[in-house]
Amino acid sequence: MFNELIGTLLLTARDVIPIAVILFGFQLGVLKRPVNQWRRVLLGFVYVIIGLTFFLVGLQLALFPIGESMANQLTTSEFLHPNGSKAPFIWQDYFWVYVFAAAIGFSTTIAEPSLIAVAIKANQVSAGTIGIQGLRISVAFGVAIGITLGCFRIVVGDPIHYYIMAGYVIVVIQTFYAPKMIIPLAYDSGGVTTSTVTVPLVAALALGLPPTLKAVIHSLTALV
């Protein structure tokens, strides 16, 4: 486990270095002035790296193995047809898969670090009108619906672009009726949810659901 922590720490640090180079390069090379409270900022970077490391290793220990084994178990034929019938599977047989997809989509989105970041910022900028928890919960509902729909699509075998197109149409219609303030935030919320937590688990369910659909669904709930 110790090796895993060190390995993840190095990988995370490697991802952060190019970003830090760009930031400090501009600060010192172009703006030609020292970073305000640079010790504090540097410490902040160190905290972010440590935080992500613990977070990722924790996920690998706690969530991914159970998530994967549960996803596998929920799709075995013994589970789908407990009475041993040999009838071909219909989409209703996958009831628990949909429930699992929705529940895991919701709960992992609540713990998503990038979403926390955007929610904190939106709360500051809107002077508290947009609640941190409110935004996170509505985005989480969106992801839950999106992933469930994605499961359904895979079970039924429909081509993906119909779903995406329908989603786009909904977003376009909503855009014209939604309050102006929420629109950019809603568009953004699609990009922040598909990262560290959700993707590996969803991949374990063999969904291959594209982020766009989720983006669409998020804005759907974010706008309501």
Next chain:
Amino acid sequence: MSAIAKLMQAMLASFKDLIPIILVVSFFEIFVLHQAPAELGSILIGLVFIVLGLTFFVFGLEMGLFPIGESLAEALARKGSVFWLVIFSFSLGFGTTLAEPALTAVANEAAQVAANARAIEANEQAMSTYAMGLRITVAISVGLAILLGVVRILKGWPIHYLIIGGYIIVMILTSFAPANIIGIAYDSGGVTTSTITVPLVTALGVGLASVIKGRNPMLDGFGLIAFASLSPMIFVLIYGMVFLN
């Protein structure tokens, strides 16, 4: 408030974020699959790590990523040089994306898919060239997206025309692109915005919109991530049309 009390409070908040995950997993283990999870000990350690990780991350966010993103945006805007602002936004998008591990994984997978479909030669050389090409394509597209987003903030264009225009381009390209690139193209939009990029880019947008006169941070500051998730789809679809046909 003492530092310890603050830390405890932050950890409690992070723990609350985990409760839904704990509930979901326990419910399915107990009521649906009727079994106890294997390796309960490592699961508990993992949960402690997740709580610690989220706590550190949020502290680091407020101390490091948000302030530097905002102060850079502010300083560049005050300098009044559109040139440097444009260079900065492109290199931030390009640099963070090229280093993104999720993108590397997706690109390698895409090379495998292309090789299996006989669209490229199935040897190490051809596959790594293809994967690298894909990564650079996505990185350039994210750089351009952040750049476009920053220009939008400077000019105050409404976001929905640009996004809806992007959707229309995606739909048109989808009907012309080779079938085996479509899934990868749609996925590439989501993998570009990592946990470190998102707070920085958000701080950049909000910082710019707060400094420039006549811009509303709520209305103009958000939206950069949306561009960064949309443009890779367009560029990867084009990449597929050029190299897989």
